[in-house]
Amino acid sequence: MKQQTIAKLLAGLTGLGMALGAVSTHATPEQDRQEFVKYYTNKYPNVKLDDYVYGALAFDADSKAQYDAIMEFPPYESVVEQGRKMWETPLKSGKTYADCLPNGGKQIAGNYPMFDDTKGKVVTLQDAINDCRTANGEEAYKVSDMKTMGVLTAYMRTLSDGMLMNVKVEGPKAMAAYEDGKKTFFSRKGQLNFACATCHVQNAGVRLRSELLSPAVGHAVHWPVFRGGDNLVTLQQRYDGCFKQVRAVPPAQGSATMNNLEYFHSSLSNGLPMKASVFRK
Amino acid sequence: MNALRRNVLKGAAGAGTVAVAVAAGLLKPTQALAGAPRSAFEAKNVGDAMKGMGVSAPADSKDITIKAPDIAENGAVVPVEITSGIAGTTAIALIAEKNATPLVADFDLSGGTQGFVSTRIKMGQTALIRAVVTAGGKSYTAAKEVKVTIGGCGG
Amino acid sequence: MAEPMRIRATMAGDVADVKVLMNHPMETGQRKDAKTGQLVPAHFISEVTASINGATVLKSGMSGGISKNPYLGFKVKGAKAGDKVVVNWVDNKGDKNTAEATIG
Numbered sequence: 001m002k003q004q005t006i007a008k009l010l011a012g013l014t015g016l017g018m019a020l021g022a023v024s025t026h027a028t029p030e031q032d033r034q035e036f037v038k039y040y041t042n043k044y045p046n047v048k049l050d051d052y053v054y055g056a057l058a059f060d061a062d063s064k065a066q067y068d069a070i071m072e073f074p075p076y077e078s079v080v081e082q083g084r085k086m087w088e089t090p091l092k093s094g095k096t097y098a099d100c101l102p103n104g105g106k107q108i109a110g111n112y113p114m115f116d117d118t119k120g121k122v123v124t125l126q127d128a129i130n131d132c133r134t135a136n137g138e139e140a141y142k143v144s145d146m147k148t149m150g151v152l153t154a155y156m157r158t159l160s161d162g163m164l165m166n167v168k169v170e171g172p173k174a175m176a177a178y179e180d181g182k183k184t185f186f187s188r189k190g191q192l193n194f195a196c197a198t199c200h201v202q203n204a205g206v207r208l209r210s211e212l213l214s215p216a217v218g219h220a221v222h223w224p225v226f227r228g229g230d231n232l233v234t235l236q237q238r239y240d241g242c243f244k245q246v247r248a249v250p251p252a253q254g255s256a257t258m259n260n261l262e263y264f265h266s267s268l269s270n271g272l273p274m275k276a277s278v279f280r281k
Numbered sequence: 282m283n284a285l286r287r288n289v290l291k292g293a294a295g296a297g298t299v300a301v302a303v304a305a306g307l308l309k310p311t312q313a314l315a316g317a318p319r320s321a322f323e324a325k326n327v328g329d330a331m332k333g334m335g336v337s338a339p340a341d342s343k344d345i346t347i348k349a350p351d352i353a354e355n356g357a358v359v360p361v362e363i364t365s366g367i368a369g370t371t372a373i374a375l376i377a378e379k380n381a382t383p384l385v386a387d388f389d390l391s392g393g394t395q396g397f398v399s400t401r402i403k404m405g406q407t408a409l410i411r412a413v414v415t416a417g418g419k420s421y422t423a424a425k426e427v428k429v430t431i432g433g434c435g436g
Numbered sequence: 437m438a439e440p441m442r443i444r445a446t447m448a449g450d451v452a453d454v455k456v457l458m459n460h461p462m463e464t465g466q467r468k469d470a471k472t473g474q475l476v477p478a479h480f481i482s483e484v485t486a487s488i489n490g491a492t493v494l495k496s497g498m499s500g501g502i503s504k505n506p507y508l509g510f511k512v513k514g515a516k517a518g519d520k521v522v523v524n525w526v527d528n529k530g531d532k533n534t535a536e537a538t539i540g
Contacts, residue, residue, distance in 0.1 A: 062351045069360035070401070073457045075505035078439045210430055228355040229401075230504060281354035316497035319482070358503045377501060381466060385501035392493045392512070395451065399509030403464070403501050 006035040009186050010202060029169045029178055029267045033217070036201070036268055040215045044205050052218025053272050055280075059205050059212055063281070070279045076154075076226040080277050083155025086148075092137030097156070100132035109160035110221075110274055113167065113263040115174035122177045122259040126153065126234075143236065144253040150232045154224050157276030165221050165274060167267040177256075181264025184257060185216075190248030196265075220266040221273065225280040233280075235262060317374065317387045327376060327411070330384040334374060339413050339420035342367060347425040349410050356404045356429040363412045365396030365421075372415035373398050378424075379408035404429050443537035445521045452515035452539050454486070456508045456523050464500030481506055484525045488515050488539075515539055 027035075041049060044059070051058035057067050074080075087105070090096050098104040102111075112125040123131075126149055130140035141149040169178045185196045196216070199208060204215035223235040233241070236253040239261060243250035251257040321333025331337065344366035353359045363373050373396065374387040380403070388398045396414065404410075409424040439459035446453050458481060465478025480500040486493050493512050522536045 063354055066350050066354045066360055069362075070358065073442070073444070073455050073507055075358065075401070075457065075503065075507065077442065077457060078459050078505070229358045316483070316495055319497075322482075322497060322499045362509075380501050381464070382499055382501065384499060386496055386498045388510070389495040390493070390510075391495075392488065392491045393514040394493045395511040395513055397509075397511050399455075399507070401503040401507045403503055 006032070006039055006201075010197065029167075029175075029264075030270070032182070033268050033270055036215075036217050039201065040204060040217055047205075049217075050272075052215055053221050053269075053275065055214030055218060055222070056212040058214075058218075063212070067279055070229055074226070074277070074279060075229040076232070076277070076279075079151060079226070079232065080155050080158065083151045083153070086152045087156050091133060093135075095136050097129065097132055100135065101128060105156060106159045107163045109157050109276070110163040110166040111168075113259060113266060115169065115171070115177060115263070117171065117173070120173060121256060122174075122263045124236075124254075124259055124262060125157070126254070127259075129153070129156070143234075144240070146232045146234065146237065150224060150234055150237070153234060154226075154232060154277045157224070157274070160274050161276060163274050165266060165269045165272050167263065167270055169263070169267060177260045178264050178267065180257070181260035181262070184261045185264055190243065190246035192246040194246040196242065216265065217268050218272055220262070220269045222275050222278050224276065225278055227280050229279055235265075316372075316389055317384065321387075322384050323382055324384060325382060327378050327383050330376060330382075331413070334384070334387070334413070336374075336413055336415075336420045339422040342414065342421035342423055345412050345414055345421060345423035347410055347412055347423060349425050349427050351426075352428045352430065353404060356406075358401050359404050359427060359429075360399070360401050361410055362399040363397070363414075365412070365414045365416065367396065367414055367416040367421055370396030370414055370416040374413040374415075375400070375402065376411040376413065377402060377404050377408055378411055379406050380404065441523060441525070441533055441535035443521055443523055443535055445537050445539040447515075447517050447539060448511075450513060452488070452512045452519070452521075454510055454512065454521055454539075456484075456486070456506075456535075458484075458506045458508070458525060458533070460504070460506060460525075460527065462500055462502055462504045462506060466500075478528060480528055481525045482528045484508065484523065486510070486521065486523045488512055488521055489519050 037049065047058050054064060057064040087097055102108050109125055113122045116123045126143045129152065134140050143149050169175055188195045199213045200216040203213045206213060220235060225233050227233055236258050239258055240250045240253060317334040321330050324330040324333050346364040348362035350359065361375065363375065365373060370390060372387060372389050375385045376383045377385050385402050386400065390396065404427060407428045410427050411422060411424040414421045442457045444455045460481050461479055462481065463476050463479040465475065467476045468474065469476050478500055481498050484496040484498065494510050517539050519539045520536055521539060522534065524532065524534045526532050
């Protein structure tokens with residue numbers, strides 16, 4: 001019965017709408033993740049699961065070789081360095097981000113997003129950074145501002161390089177947020193009427209308009225990226241781009257919809273290693 | 282300087298030319314030939330760039346390897362590596378044939394530096410990446426096509 | 437331009453493998469500013485020189501066709517661990533930068 005869940009969701013996509021109702025109950029996030037993994041690895045038995053962290057690059061050696069060449073000495077290192085300075089600069093209270101965050105901010109990114117029971121909602125790592133800011137005399141950063149939150153996380157997330165994604169969904173409220181994210185992922189949207197799943201499940205590993213599409217498993221571990229080695233994009237900034245590309249109005253970055261989407265989306269990559277600030281085309 | 286380079290290259294029939302130039306006091310033994318003049322970098326087509334470099338009819342060589350993508354991920358940052366297996370390589374020039382100014386860079390190598398350079402270049406459109414190698418006073422060349430596309434979904 | 441160059445130099449057998457990452461906008465002069473519609477003036481590194489223990493090993497002329505934040509890799513036979521690599525660049529406006537590293 002579990003095997004049908006993703007298949008049913010995909011079958012629902014071929015119709016005009018998406019009736020999630022019955023099909024999504026009883027499946028745990030880990031079961032969902034395993035179904036996704038099974039779906040992709042059955043379709044592409046020659047691509048190693050470990051390589052899914054490279055997204056579309058895992059399906060094209062020529063692209064992967066360019067990534068390797070650029071990652072040897074990334075052109076955006078000085079931007080990450082700026083992020084390091086931001087990270088190390090004390091806030092108005094005299095405390096630093098390392099004082100606020102668990103484990104001094106090291107090897108924690110894989111735990112986010114997490115469901116905060118006290119707040120009753122999903123919090124992202126960026127939310128945690130902003131909480132630190134406001135608790136120490138600073139104004140919160142706009143999560144959509146690449147120059148502030150973007151640059152800071154371009155460095156800060158590297159402190160979690162190598163950590164395995166470890167998003168936990170425990171309790172009915174967390175589960176509801178997870179299911180909300182899953183619904184966003186599978187719902188058709190925009191003038192093009194595509195769901196996230198249309199490209200990243202149905203057409204993963206296939207070209208759409210000359211672009212090779214990446215599987216959803218392996219997505220969330222490698223952010224932010226520097227597009228063309230230069231243009232900094234965080235994960236929710238990419239969601240924003242995806243919405244616009246299907247000609248839908250994007251929800252605000254940091255909104256419950258986007259955070260819940262990131263919650264669901266990240267749990268699909270549980271068990272895969274994180275690496276921040278990487279090159280993409 | 283440019284005329285000197287041209288003369289040395291034109292007269293390059295064998296090992297003697299550079300020695301002659303040295304003997305004539307035109308070229309000190311440790312002095313590397315200066316890089317191509319800025320006019321070569323401003324040339325708007327391959328022919329003029331080559332002329333500006335003082336190179337004519339370089340011989341095709343299989344001893345030059347160009348490592349570059351088949352399809353560039355992003356035309357702003359195309360990794361290119363040129364390896365010259367030709368003995369006595371003293372200079373490598375890198376040309377992107379359809380760039381507005383095709384001569385992208387040149388490298389004069391001395392003091393044990395091997396015939397190898399690695400860099401990243403901009404390409405406006407699908408074109409041949411061409412290497413021009415100077416070795417023993419002669420010029421050699423090889424080329425590789427790199428496709429450049431405009432992606433639809435990079436976001 | 438004020439940002440320092442990064443140099444990595446390691447021995448591989450008897451060959452020094454030198455990698456340099458420079459910081460520079462490398463404007464070709466052909467790009468239009470997205471906001472103003474005006475051409476952004478050409479501003480690029482035009483010359484790079486590298487030396488090992490004071491002896492020039494590489495001289496490079498560059499155009500704006502080199503990617504932003506130029507990367508340069510080269511190899512020098514006969515160099516040794518402990519040798520000093522110095523890299524200098526000049527751009528078309530006359531700005532300069534220099535950095536050094538010890539071959540590891």
